[in-house]
Structures are given as structure tokens and as C-alpha cells.
Amino acid sequence: MKIEVWSDFACPFCYIGKRRLEQAIEKFPHRDSVEIEFKSFELDPNSPKDIDMNIHEILSQKYGMSVEQAKQMNANVGKQADEVGLTYHFDTMIPTNTFDAHRLAKYAADNGLGAQMNERLLKAYFTDSKKISDPNTLADLAEEIGLHRNEALTILSGTNFSDSVRADEEEARQLGITGVPFFVLNEKYAISGAQPVEAFSNALQMVWDEIKTPLKIINPKKSKSEYCTGEGCEVTEE
Numbered sequence: 626m627k628i629e630v631w632s633d634f635a636c637p638f639c640y641i642g643k644r645r646l647e648q649a650i651e652k653f654p655h656r657d658s659v660e661i662e663f664k665s666f667e668l669d670p671n672s673p674k675d676i677d678m679n680i681h682e683i684l685s686q687k688y689g690m691s692v693e694q695a696k697q698m699n700a701n702v703g704k705q706a707d708e709v710g711l712t713y714h715f716d717t718m719i720p721t722n723t724f725d726a727h728r729l730a731k732y733a734a735d736n737g738l739g740a741q742m743n744e745r746l747l748k749a750y751f752t753d754s755k756k757i758s759d760p761n762t763l764a765d766l767a768e769e770i771g772l773h774r775n776e777a778l779t780i781l782s783g784t785n786f787s788d789s790v791r792a793d794e795e796e797a798r799q800l801g802i803t804g805v806p807f808f809v810l811n812e813k814y815a816i817s818g819a820q821p822v823e824a825f826s827n828a829l830q831m832v833w834d835e836i837k838t839p840l841k842i843i844n845p846k847k848s849k850s851e852y853c854t855g856e857g858c859e860v861t862e863e
Contacts, residue, residue, distance in 0.1 A: 626655070626832055631664040631797050631807040632743075634723045634757055636853040637702050637713065640747045642806035642819030644709035649825035655833055663734070663743045665727040665793040666805045668855050672722045674758040680718045687857050702858070705819075705851075706751070717754035724790065726757045731786035733772060741770040804854040818852035 628646070632639035650656045678686070684695035699715040706713045726746050733742030745766050749755040755762050760781045767777035780786065797807070800815075808816040808825075810832045816824060852859065 626659050626811050626829070628659060628661045628811075629664055629809040630661060631666040631793070631802055631809075632805045633666050633668045633853070634726045634743075634746045634750050635720065636668055636805055636858070637706065637751065638819040638851045638853055638858055639806040640711060640751055641702075641706055641709055641851070642808070643743075643747070644711060645819060645822045646808065646825050648709065648822045649829060652822075652826060653829045655829075659829070661740060663730060663739055664797070665730070665790040666797055666802070666807075667723055667727065667794065668805070668853055669722075670724065672720070674722045674756075676720045678720070680715050680720055683720055684857070711751065713751045714754050718750065719754060719756040721756055721758040723757065724787075725760070725763060725781055727790045727793075728786040729763050729767060729777060729781065731789040732777065732780045733767065733770065735786075736772060738770050738772060742767070742772075745770055804852040804859075806852065820851075 630643070630646070632643065646661075650659050653659065676683070681692050681695045681699060684690070684698060685692045688695070690698075696715070699713075703713040703715060730739060730742045730746060733739050746757055749762070749766055750757050755766075757763065757766075760778060763781055764774045764777040768774040800807075800809070804817065806819060808828075810816070810828055813832050814828050816828055
């Protein structure tokens, strides 16, 4: 069973959704048959690498709210992260462009370390407050998971794997994906947003049972759908 995951390293719900999926897989009787492929998606492709605002100020400006209100929104997301064993440090996060991080993830995947690199990049951004557009920082992270630091620097200094990132983003457009996280299971079902573990478990079982239905969005009625788009992160009532 193959699961394709579109996400961005600066998307708070992507990390939460990843953990919820992993928790569902851990309980799945056929977990050894599950393969995950991470796909690139930039929430803000035009974001500069250097931003003179913190994450609270960015949210405040985007939604026209006070910084204190933005801090409260982030605190609420942080509580959800904590529920799945993640620690978010919003006060010290470094907002930046994520394109090079996605290129590095593709390089890692090409060397059989895609899952490890995706996890490390998410932790670097949300927990460790690292600037994931800085070449030296990215090279350090690559070395941590077993890649060659100098080779990673060489990759980052050029345009290597740019086409792979753009191909993922084009595929997302063709599928109508406008927000992440977005999960496609065996090209049979799609799950939009950081849904509850139960939703992932149900989808895993349906795909395993090979129910023949077209690709459709699985959003349990009256459940919260948590996801991020280029316009920001939202929690909506279905």
C-alpha cells in the first residue's frame, strides 16, 4: 500500500497530520506493507529567505488581528501538537522560504533517506528553531541523518532536484490540491487535513480491502478539518 503525502515544512498541521498518520499505521495489522512517499508543496513559493517578522507578527498581519490574538491561535495549535508528542516553539521559529529544504528532501529520498530527512526538517523548523533555508544548516541536518555534508552543500549551491520539487507541485495542481497536508492512499482515497487517527485508520482498512471507489475526500461529518493553504492555516467545521 502506497501513501503519498503532500506537505510543507513550515505547515504546523503537516507535522501533526504526519504523526496522526504514523499512529494509525502503528496500529494497522498490515503496517509492514505500507510505503510512504513525501511530496513537495510550498505554501508560499514567493516567501523571502530573510523575514523581519516573527511568526506571531506574520499571522497578525495576514489576518488583521492583534499579536496577542495571533499568539493565542498559535498556542492552540501548539496544544494539538503536544497531544501527539510534538513540541512547537512558536516564539523562536524562524519563518523562511522552504524551496531548498524541499530540494534537500528530494536528494535524501534519492539516497533512501527521504522519511528521515522529512522528519528532521519538520523538527528543525517547529522544535529546534532552525533556519531551514540556510545552506549550512541544511547541510548539518543532512549529515545528522547519514548523508554527506559536502555533497549536500554542492546540491544546494546549484539547482539540483528543483525539477522534482516542481513536478510534485504540478501534480498537486492537477489533483486540485490547494492545502496541506494532503494524503493519497493507493490512488483510491484522499484525506485532506490533519484528520483524527481514526480517519486514517478507516482509510487504511478501506484501501486494504480494495473497495473500488473513485478518489474522494474523506472528511468525517461534523469533524474539524485542519490544514494550511497559501492564505494561512485554518480549522473549519465540516
